[in-house]
Amino acid sequence: MKVPVRLTALATLMAAALGAPPAFALDDGATAGRYVFVPNRGSADIAVIDTRTDRLVGRVNVGNVPHQVVVSDTLGKFVASNTKDNTISIVDLATLKTGATMRLDVEPEHMEISPNGWLLAVGNIGAGTVSLISLKENRELARVQGLFEPHNLTFSPDGSLLYVANLGANHVSVIDVAEASVINEIPVADPTALAARGGGDSAEFQGIINVTKTPDGRLGFAVHGESGALAVIDLRTQRRIKSLKLGHLPWRAYATADGRYMLVPNNGDGTVSVISTASLEVVATLPGAEDMTGVNTGWFETTAFVISRGEDKVVVLDLVEMRKVGEIALPQSPETGVVTPDGSKLYIALSGSNRVAVIDTRARKIVTMIEDVGEGPWGTSMGGGAINYCH
Amino acid sequence: MPAAGATDAAVDRLLAAVEAYASPGGALPGRVALRQRCGDDLLCAAVLIADAFDGRATVERVTHPDTDTIRWVNTRPSVRVLGRAADGAALIALDRFGRKAKRELRAALPAAAHVVLDLRANRGGDLDRMLEVAGLFTGRVDNALYLVGRNGRQARAIPATGPISGIARLTVVVGPQTASSAEMLAALLRRHARAEIAGDRTSGKDYLVRIFPVHHDWRLVLPAERVEIPGESLAGGLRPDRPAPELPPQ
Numbered sequence: 001m002k003v004p005v006r007l008t009a010l011a012t013l014m015a016a017a018l019g020a021p022p023a024f025a026l027d028d029g030a031t032a033g034r035y036v037f038v039p040n041r042g043s044a045d046i047a048v049i050d051t052r053t054d055r056l057v058g059r060v061n062v063g064n065v066p067h068q069v070v071v072s073d074t075l076g077k078f079v080a081s082n083t084k085d086n087t088i089s090i091v092d093l094a095t096l097k098t099g100a101t102m103r104l105d106v107e108p109e110h111m112e113i114s115p116n117g118w119l120l121a122v123g124n125i126g127a128g129t130v131s132l133i134s135l136k137e138n139r140e141l142a143r144v145q146g147l148f149e150p151h152n153l154t155f156s157p158d159g160s161l162l163y164v165a166n167l168g169a170n171h172v173s174v175i176d177v178a179e180a181s182v183i184n185e186i187p188v189a190d191p192t193a194l195a196a197r198g199g200g201d202s203a204e205f206q207g208i209i210n211v212t213k214t215p216d217g218r219l220g221f222a223v224h225g226e227s228g229a230l231a232v233i234d235l236r237t238q239r240r241i242k243s244l245k246l247g248h249l250p251w252r253a254y255a256t257a258d259g260r261y262m263l264v265p266n267n268g269d270g271t272v273s274v275i276s277t278a279s280l281e282v283v284a285t286l287p288g289a290e291d292m293t294g295v296n297t298g299w300f301e302t303t304a305f306v307i308s309r310g311e312d313k314v315v316v317l318d319l320v321e322m323r324k325v326g327e328i329a330l331p332q333s334p335e336t337g338v339v340t341p342d343g344s345k346l347y348i349a350l351s352g353s354n355r356v357a358v359i360d361t362r363a364r365k366i367v368t369m370i371e372d373v374g375e376g377p378w379g380t381s382m383g384g385g386a387i388n389y390c391h
Numbered sequence: 392m393p394a395a396g397a398t399d400a401a402v403d404r405l406l407a408a409v410e411a412y413a414s415p416g417g418a419l420p421g422r423v424a425l426r427q428r429c430g431d432d433l434l435c436a437a438v439l440i441a442d443a444f445d446g447r448a449t450v451e452r453v454t455h456p457d458t459d460t461i462r463w464v465n466t467r468p469s470v471r472v473l474g475r476a477a478d479g480a481a482l483i484a485l486d487r488f489g490r491k492a493k494r495e496l497r498a499a500l501p502a503a504a505h506v507v508l509d510l511r512a513n514r515g516g517d518l519d520r521m522l523e524v525a526g527l528f529t530g531r532v533d534n535a536l537y538l539v540g541r542n543g544r545q546a547r548a549i550p551a552t553g554p555i556s557g558i559a560r561l562t563v564v565v566g567p568q569t570a571s572s573a574e575m576l577a578a579l580l581r582r583h584a585r586a587e588i589a590g591d592r593t594s595g596k597d598y599l600v601r602i603f604p605v606h607h608d609w610r611l612v613l614p615a616e617r618v619e620i621p622g623e624s625l626a627g628g629l630r631p632d633r634p635a636p637e638l639p640p641q
Contacts, residue, residue, distance in 0.1 A: 067458075083458070109458075126455065127607065128606070128607025128608070129607075146401065147607065148604045148606075148607055149455060149456075149607065151461075166604070167456075167461065168453060168455070168604060168607065169604040170604075171604075182401070185401070185404055187408075190412070190601075191408060191412055191601040191602055191603055192601065192602040193518055193599045193600070193601055193602075193615065193616070194515070194516060194517060194518065194571075194572075194599060194600050194601075194602065194612075195515050195516070195517075195518045195521065195571040195572035195575060195596075195598075195599050195600075195618065196514060196515035196516045196517075196570065196571050196572060196600070197514040197515055197570045197571060197594070197596060204456065204460060204466065204467070204489060204490045205517075205602075206461075206490075226517070226519075248519075248523070249490070267463065268523075291463045293462060293463075309462075309463070310463070391462050
């Protein structure tokens with residue numbers, strides 16, 4: 001049963017005084033870092049988990065097949081992308097009421113919030129466009145053409161540029177945000193080479209998944225799957241400053257919170273490349289697993305947790321000793337995860353069992369399973385400075 | 392709401408990329424001519440560029456992946472296990488070089504002394520994936536083939552993805568639909584895994600194509616490097632060693 005949640009601080013106090021079960025309220029943006037938001041593809045809602053109790057405390061109905069949730073701490077809102085409906089839902093964090101449902105282009109999937117917290121960029125992957133939306137006014141300001149299956153989006157440190165990872169191409173597109181137009185294309189790899197009759201089956205060719213920025217926002221790491229090439233881009237100047245060759249079929253880069261490393265799972269050979277952001281060199285190649293969909297780091301960035309959907313587990317890597325130290329079995333399709341801002345707990349959505357696994361990053365083990373999160377939990381997101389990603 | 396599009400700088404970038412990699416039969420249209428005829432219409436520019444390639448270039452519609460295909464949940468199978476021949480040979484069809492082709496083939500290869508690899512329906516695909524498959528049978532081979540094009544002559548190796556032990560005899564079955572990287576695979580296996588090629592002459596497509604994204608829904612596919620395999624000739628099609636054995640219908 002879906003329960004619409006709309007509570008105020010006063011109601012919370014009254015409920016507590018009367019001995020009723022504690023009511024739920026996200027009181028203000030400062031506590032956004034306390035809650036995990038889980039889009040449920042099957043039940044068309046966003047589950048809200050309190051990380052202090054690891055309990056489900058609320059649900060918000062959104063559109064069909066929600067894909068990702070992003071949080072604006074500045075404005076006290078979160079946004080869910082509803083790929084089946086071609087809409088986004090903008091929800092107030094304090095009341096969990098939907099303030100606006102906006103129709104965009106075909107398959108709005110991944111989103112990114114500008115550094116100042118009020119501009120939202122949405123990649124409409126089915127149309128090759130990017131929508132730029134004011135979260136203050138809840139209004140689409142512009143729709144930029146000329147992208148190639150825009151997957152993930154990354155703002156420059158000052159928010160004036162938007163870097164678009166094109167899944168359907170071998171280059172990163174650069175959008176001038178003020179002009180709302182593509183002003184540059186940065187090649188990451190050579191044009192894809194095929195030995196085939198015609199152009200081959202394009203559906204399974206992996207271009208660029210993401211431009212992953214260092215925590216200081218200065219550098220972006222873009223990986224081209226088919227060629228194994230990685231480009232390091234200066235996000236202030238649009239210059240490609242280094243190219244590297246990684247393993248076979250790399251997925252995308254994941255940043256450690258301290259900015260020291262980028263970790264790239266290579267799905268073609270089951271390894272994980274570790275790149276130093278200081279030297280811009282591969283410093284280690286560690287064992288991974290099949291079909292890796294995410295990497296999270298925690299406990300003072302001593303540990304990396306590599307999520308393997310193909311083998312229903314997490315591979316645990318020690319980033320101090322640079323070696324694999326264990327595995328954690330996860331039942332039924334782990335998808336992506338998020339680590340709390342203090343680095344102590346990792347929340348992973350399990351789409352096949354409708355649960356969220358909670359892992360203690362220091363002990364490197366599961367501490368609890370949160371049941372009945374919803375149908376088909378696809379990912380987890382937090383505010384409060386947590387590093388979020390979506391596959 | 393304002394909509395923004397590609398500028399004529401995008402046409403310049405497309406032309407520059409084509410000039411760097413492709414091998415046209417005639418002269419490519421110049422920037423001025425393209426701008427005059429097409430403005431900032433990239434699709435128009437792509438069609439005019441393709442005309443310079445003597446019918447060997449195409450402008451194709453892009454097949455977009457769904458969410459599960461992007462994230463590796465859905466992958467069309469590359470391998471079909473056809474059973475066993477009367478002499479006990481393992482019959483396996485490799486129909487394409489999909490994302491997991493190497494993995495599928497490794498799992499499908501049984502402990503059999505004789506393996507028959509059917510490539511009759513394989514119209515080619517990604518060169519690197521084909522080399523990974525070749526490595527299952529050959530182990531690492533340096534300078535296995537050469538790419539000859541605008542950037543000179545570049546050697547490519549077969550990586551050390553194998554060899555899988557226990558295969559004493561390998562037969563590769565080909566036909567007129569066997570094309571490009573599939574016929575290259577057959578040639579490499581004959582050269583480096585002592586395979587016997589059976590069937591009919593292959594397609595004879597001995598060059599790579601390069602993909603140039605033009606628009607979200609369209610791409611330009613142009614001939615680029617020619618492929619040379621020392622000791623083998625792909626031009627006109629690979630010549631088999633003998634006729635095809637009896638096999639289940641495709």
